[in-house]
Amino acid sequence: MRTTSPFRLAAMLACLAAVLAAGRYSPIDDYVQAVKNERSASIAFDEFGASDQRQLEEWIRTEALKLREPPVDAVIDRVWKAIPGYNGREVDIGATIAQAKAMGLKPGGNPQDFPWVFREVAPAVQLDELEPAPVYRGNPNKPMVGLMINVAWGDEYLPSILNTLRDEKTKATFFFDGSWLSKHLETAKGIVKEGHEASNHAYTHPKMSALGEARQRSEIARTEALLKDRLGVKNKWFAPPSGDYNGLTVRVASELGLRTVLWTLDTIDWKSPPPDSVVAKVAARAEPGTLILMHPTATTEQALKGIIRAVRAKGLEPGTVSDTLSSARAERRKP
Numbered sequence: 538m539r540t541t542s543p544f545r546l547a548a549m550l551a552c553l554a555a556v557l558a559a560g561r562y563s564p565i566d567d568y569v570q571a572v573k574n575e576r577s578a579s580i581a582f583d584e585f586g587a588s589d590q591r592q593l594e595e596w597i598r599t600e601a602l603k604l605r606e607p608p609v610d611a612v613i614d615r616v617w618k619a620i621p622g623y624n625g626r627e628v629d630i631g632a633t634i635a636q637a638k639a640m641g642l643k644p645g646g647n648p649q650d651f652p653w654v655f656r657e658v659a660p661a662v663q664l665d666e667l668e669p670a671p672v673y674r675g676n677p678n679k680p681m682v683g684l685m686i687n688v689a690w691g692d693e694y695l696p697s698i699l700n701t702l703r704d705e706k707t708k709a710t711f712f713f714d715g716s717w718l719s720k721h722l723e724t725a726k727g728i729v730k731e732g733h734e735a736s737n738h739a740y741t742h743p744k745m746s747a748l749g750e751a752r753q754r755s756e757i758a759r760t761e762a763l764l765k766d767r768l769g770v771k772n773k774w775f776a777p778p779s780g781d782y783n784g785l786t787v788r789v790a791s792e793l794g795l796r797t798v799l800w801t802l803d804t805i806d807w808k809s810p811p812p813d814s815v816v817a818k819v820a821a822r823a824e825p826g827t828l829i830l831m832h833p834t835a836t837t838e839q840a841l842k843g844i845i846r847a848v849r850a851k852g853l854e855p856g857t858v859s860d861t862l863s864s865a866r867a868e869r870r871k872p
Contacts, residue, residue: 589643594634594840596644601628608660609678611667611864619670619796620826622660622864623678629654657866664862669791671782674801675826675861680869682848683828683861685800686837687776689714689742692724694838699731701841706732708859712776715740715760723768729768734857736774737761737795746783753789761793774798774858798858800830804844806837816843823848828858 608625632654640652664672675681686698686709702709713730713735718725729735739745739756748756757775764772775795781814787797804815804820815836819829829844831837848855852869860867 554732579605590638593637593642593644595634597628597637598630599629600648600651601633601653604628604648604655608658608864609676610660610662611656611664611676611726612662612861613667613670615706617673619664619667619672620674621664621672621676621679621862622662623676624660624850624864625658626655626866627658629656648853660864663864664796669787669797671787671797672797672828672862674828676864677824677826679851679861679867680825681861681867682823682826682853682855684709684844684855685709685712685776685798685828685830685858687712687714687738687778687830687832689717689738689778689832691833692721692802694833695724695728695833697838698833698841699728701838701845702733703731705845706859707845707855708860709855710734710736710774710776712736712738713760713764714738714742714778715756715763716742718763718767722763725768729770734859735764735768735770735775736772736798736858737764738776739778742778744779744781745777745786746781750785750789753786754793757790757795761795798828798862801827804837804840805832805838806832806834809834809836812836812840813845816847818846819844820850825853826861827853828861829855 605627605663606625609623611622612620614620618658633652636652636654637770638645642651675683684707688695688711713725715738723736737757737760740759741756743752743756745753745756761772764770773795775790775793776799777797777799780799782797790797800818801824804818823829831841831844845855849870852871854867854870
């Protein structure tokens with residue numbers, strides 16, 4: 538009579554132990570009990586489908602109520618002017634139940650470990666529905682920071698800045714002065730080709746509040762025509778040069794289909810501060826929704842990598858102005 542070797546017996550026992558130790562979100566424990574009770578495995582799974590699945594659905598519906606996060610409407614704030622809304626989220630109960638059943642899961646355990654399927658819930662009031670008003674920041678619930686780079690002179694630092702953005706896998710919004718853009722179209726096309734956002738910074742970098750309506754309209758419209766016709770982009774933002782504007786500026790920009798945008802945090806890089814001081818400033822002051830203003834300067838060239846990493850160290854993700862000001866949800870980054 539052939540006997541089982543000690544090694545073979547040990548292997549069989551190890552397999553049985555692994556089955557018995559299967560996680561609680563599995564029907565395998567039912568399978569084991571069925572075998573021990575000399576019932577067929579199919580009966581164990583049928584019982585899971587008939588009884589435990591009903592409990593699973595009830596558990597999912599109960600926990601889903603606790604996980605709902607309501608949307609936040611866009612508002613006009615007394616200090617910050619126009620603040621974008623932020624999508625809420627809720628459990629897609631049908632999709633979650635279907636996925637849980639397909640995986641053979643059971644109710645109970647830590648809800649944070651359960652594979653929920655969420656869907657976003659848009660706010661009742663979006664930024665585009667607000668009256669014309671400037672934007673200084675994104676919604677404080679959104680863990681993103683917008684990188685604004687106003688370009689009105691020179692291009693010697695742009696290649697290095699673009700290399701840093703590429704290396705850090707980050708996108709930014711470049712606000713182009715029209716007169717600069719008309720002379721550096723190929724450079725601007727390269728920036729757009731890399732996935733960065735191109736927006737409007739007037740045409741001759743004027744003090745907008747000192748201009749009449751016709752001139753303000755011309756300054757914005759001429760640059761907008763270059764963005765559309767020569768770069769092929771559909772823009773939605775106007776950044777007034779030096780942050781100077783008045784009510785007329787906001788109205789004219791709005792009539793041209795643009796929302797006036799400024800900044801939350803100014804690096805003042807045009808004064809050539811030490812790069813490490815700029816990084817420290819960002820590390821101390823960046824918050825969800827912050828818009829960081831920069832220019833293609835030597836300071837920003839040297840500080841940009843540190844800026845991006847300081848932002849991420851705070852659990853925030855740097856990106857374009859459009860991404861930061863949209864109501865779409867963003868997950869908080871693990872520092």
